[in-house]
Amino acid sequence: MSELKILVKDHGPFLVTGPATVTDAAGNTFDLKGKETFALCRCGASANRPFCDGAHKGCGFQSAERAAT
Numbered sequence: 001m002s003e004l005k006i007l008v009k010d011h012g013p014f015l016v017t018g019p020a021t022v023t024d025a026a027g028n029t030f031d032l033k034g035k036e037t038f039a040l041c042r043c044g045a046s047a048n049r050p051f052c053d054g055a056h057k058g059c060g061f062q063s064a065e066r067a068a069t
């Protein structure tokens, strides 16, 4: 069984790898086109939300959280 991994990219999206589905608030599932890796927008500037389209690079989004160790 594969493990789901989410990488928090500095100043960018959540990079999701592994078996996952993305569902909207109404219960409809987004088509991931069989992708094993995809990026979820966390800046709010994407024209293709909930997915990242690279707009974070031009909107000034800044976020570089680090896990407590």
Ligand code: FES
Residues within 6 Å of the ligand: 012, 013, 014, 040, 041, 042, 043, 044, 045, 046, 051, 052, 053, 054, 055, 056, 057
């Ligand atoms: S995180 Fe990439 S467009 Fe928002």
